[in-house]
Amino acid sequence: QVQLQESGPGLVKPSETLSLTCTVSGGSVSSGSYYWSWIRQPPGKGLEWIGYIFYSGSTNYNPSLKSRVTFSVDTSKNQFSLKLSSVTAADTAVYYCARVIMTSNLHYDPWGQGTLVTVSS
Amino acid sequence: QTVVTQEPSFSVSPGGTVTLTCGLSSGSVSSSNYPSWYQQTPGQAPRTLIYSTNTRSSGVPDRFSGSILGNKAALTITGAQADDESDYYCVLYIGSGFWVFGGGTKLTVL
Numbered sequence: 001q002v003q004l005q006e007s008g009p010g011l012v013k014p015s016e017t018l019s020l021t022c023t024v025s026g027g028s029v030s031s032g033s034y035y036w037s038w039i040r041q042p043p044g045k046g047l048e049w050i051g052y053i054f055y056s057g058s059t060n061y062n063p064s065l066k067s068r069v070t071f072s073v074d075t076s077k078n079q080f081s082l083k084l085s086s087v088t089a090a091d092t093a094v095y096y097c098a099r100v101i102m103t104s105n106l107h108y109d110p111w112g113q114g115t116l117v118t119v120s121s
Numbered sequence: 122q123t124v125v126t127q128e129p130s131f132s133v134s135p136g137g138t139v140t141l142t143c144g145l146s147s148g149s150v151s152s153s154n155y156p157s158w159y160q161q162t163p164g165q166a167p168r169t170l171i172y173s174t175n176t177r178s179s180g181v182p183d184r185f186s187g188s189i190l191g192n193k194a195a196l197t198i199t200g201a202q203a204d205d206e207s208d209y210y211c212v213l214y215i216g217s218g219f220w221v222f223g224g225g226t227k228l229t230v231l
Contacts, residue, residue, distance in 0.1 A: 039222070047159075047167070047210050047222040060218040096166060106155040106214055107172035114166050 002027035004097050004112035012091075012119050018084040022097030022112060029078050030055045035100035036073065036080045037108060040093040048093075052100050053080055087119045123147050123215050127223035133201045133230055141226045142193040143211035149192035154213040156194035158187060161208045161225075170209075171196060198228075206230040 008020035022036065029036060037052040051061035053071040061069050065084070073080040084091060094114040101107055124146035133139035143156055150156060152174050159167035169178040171187035174194065184199045194213070198205055211223045 046225040047212075049212070049220045049222055052218075062219075101172075105173040105176060107157040107169060108159070108167075108212065109169040109172070109178065111166040111168075 002099060002110055004099065004110060006095060006097050006112045006115040008115060008117070010116060010118060012087055012117060013121050014088055014119055015086055018082070018087050018091060018117055018119070020082045020095055020097075020115065020117070021079050022081070024078045024080075024099075027099075028075075029073060029080055030075045033101070033103060035102050037098045037100045038071070038082045039096045039098060039108070039111075041096070041114070042090075042093045047096075050082070089119050091117070092119045093117060123219075123221050125211065125213050125221045125223040127209075127211060127226045129224065130227045130229070133198070133205075133228065135201060135203060135230055137201050138197065138199045139201060139228065140190070140195050140197045141209055141211075141228070142190065142195050143213065143223050144193040145213065145215075147215075150189060150194045150213060152189065154194070154215065156187065156189075157212055158185075158194075158196045159210045159212070160205075161210065167210060201230050203230050 003025045005023045012018045035052040038050040040048050053059045059071050068085045070083045094116050096114045098108040098111040126144040157172040158170045161167045175187040186197045188195045208225045210225045
């Protein structure tokens with residue numbers, strides 16, 4: 001079955017750029033039936049939708065983060081990535097990647113296990 | 122800005138029934154919002170319970186059900202068990218490729 005795994009630095013300095021990668025196994029990021037999403041969860045708080053990317057490179061971002069977020073996809077490595085610039089402590093969160101099933105049954109499944117990113121000097 | 126509302130917390134007795142809701146600040150929730158529900162225990166990734174309003178994800182016990190109740194999406198747990206004690210999140214599709222998560226409901230079973 002499809003599995004997703006996030007990877008990247010666990011500590012980022014304020015004002016720098018947070019970079020994470022999600023590796024997809026058991027399936028192809030190039031499938032036209034799915035989008036690929038990033039979601040985050042600050043410690044002790046709820047989930048926040050960051051956005052999604054299609055294998056073609058088309059994207060949609062949360063308007064509150066749009067000015068700082070960039071997604072990319074590497075079909076040769078079966079990966080997709082997130083970059084969040086000018087980070088502050090408010091960007092400290094567990095970052096999840098997830099597959100978006102874009103059929104008549106829109107939903108998120110599966111999810112990666114998540115990776116904690118702390119923004120601190 | 123669209124806000125998705127959920128009860129911050131709820132309590133249910135073992136064996137009891139509880140209904141959690143998911144509303145929209147801008148109006149009514151319908152099947153066109155493709156409401157889906159996720160269960161999250163501490164330190165774990167969310168697990169899909171219900172999608173497209175009322176479709177149970179594979180392996181989800183049938184004590185979990187989804188519906189539209191009035192102007193909200195609803196998740197009902199019938200015959201609650203101790204291991205149902207979790208955080209529950211809904212997410213709604215609000216159109217034009219945008220999604221919004223609710224703030225989550227912390228369910229206590231006692």
